[in-house]
Amino acid sequence: MVRKPTSKETARKPNMREAILAAAEELFATNGFNAVSVRDIAQAAGANPGSVTYHFKTKDGLLLEIYRRHCGPMNLRRSELLAAAKRVRDLQDRLEAIVRAYVVPAFTSGSDLAGGGARFTRLRAVMSAEGNEVARKIIAQTFDDTSHAFIDAIHESLPHIPRTDIVWRSHFLLGALYYSLVTPDRVSRLSRGEADGSDAAGAIEQLVQATVAAFQAPALDQAAPARRRAVVSSKT
Amino acid sequence: MVRKPTSKETARKPNMREAILAAAEELFATNGFNAVSVRDIAQAAGANPGSVTYHFKTKDGLLLEIYRRHCGPMNLRRSELLAAAKRVRDLQDRLEAIVRAYVVPAFTSGSDLAGGGARFTRLRAVMSAEGNEVARKIIAQTFDDTSHAFIDAIHESLPHIPRTDIVWRSHFLLGALYYSLVTPDRVSRLSRGEADGSDAAGAIEQLVQATVAAFQAPALDQAAPARRRAVVSSKT
């Protein structure tokens, strides 16, 4: 606002760099990394293929920049919400608040960057499924700290549950979260139109409710596995 | 055993067609569809690229055949286990048996085809994330019936829970299941070596335990969402 923009920040079209980032994010998130060509991205952004190379050097560089854009704000938001959640007195309410602090930023905008964090979360889900190397490196070193913070917080709310179980359950939470964003239509289809899989608020409520209950499940003791076959094959 | 094999069933190498299918399954499941070339598959199978075209015509045809191979046996197995589970008297035990009937075939072999259903389930997870068209069509028309059968069975065990909630929770189950197969290393990493994400038996027990609790969570009433913000931002 105060300073005047230098030539470095000006561009012919409103903001071609941002348009390319947004187009790439959308296309990667819905089709995967390899299925999308640089030309596809350029066309969707109304740009020339050469512009992509100019701004991001390589296709990997473009993906890297998308991650850089979102990781910081999203983790910041999660940390803030987690800090607030930890101040909740009632243990049951606190657990729910912690889960919500983890889930909400993934569905809504991690920052205000062009329409929200749901698209970025979906992108992460797809990259994770594809085993994308660039994504794998950034994710491990960017999200593991936050994941540990949440696991620790949940563990404090449920001290009688082994940490291992908490890890598994939070892993399931992330999987459920990812899948909800990847194929929301499946929910609409299986519920025969009664539920809308694309409704973020509805998905959040369902996910939080189910996950809190999952975390509160009894600890998994080592004797349990022996029960498995007996229960399944029982005919009475 | 009885009949003697005709020339139609013989081949130079033990079974090149099967080798190609197995190699493709493995590569697709770990790297996605587009990242794997026909040449990659041929090399992994010890075959010539031309052989792939000969046996499966196109790359899509190869994927299609992988699905055809597994879908039938896997759904059959699930149906059998579901039928057995529905005969369990105790409601709590029955719910667990139903969930187990859904989960177990996804982790262990859906048939005895070359090492198990876990690889195929992972493949489905990856194809679903990539939005693969070939897979999407087969999945919807092959698995939806089974999914509905499970949802109905669970609904009968939990009549006080709205069907919509059951659909959401079973969707979360599938997401958790997929994610456990896609990135098992994440569990090992976050648990600091205390848990092994690649251990199918352990994953199944954790998943069943958590999911049963999730299904048993109270129904989501429409008033709940209003509580959301209050809980998160509460400072006391």
Add this chain to the structure above:
DNA sequence: TGATCTTTTGTACGATAGTACAAATCACAT
């Protein structure tokens, strides 16, 4: 206005993709 720097365009290059196809090779019945 003209010099200078940034951005966009257009095009081209080498690599690799999926697939087609003829020739070679193999298994087996006769």
Add this chain to the structure above:
DNA sequence: ATGTGATTTGTACTATCGTACAAAAGATCA
């Protein structure tokens, strides 16, 4: 052993990929 059909090989074609780069166009300030 020999002919026949199934399979495998080798290779080639076309399309498209990521990327490089020179030229054009636009913006900025003396």
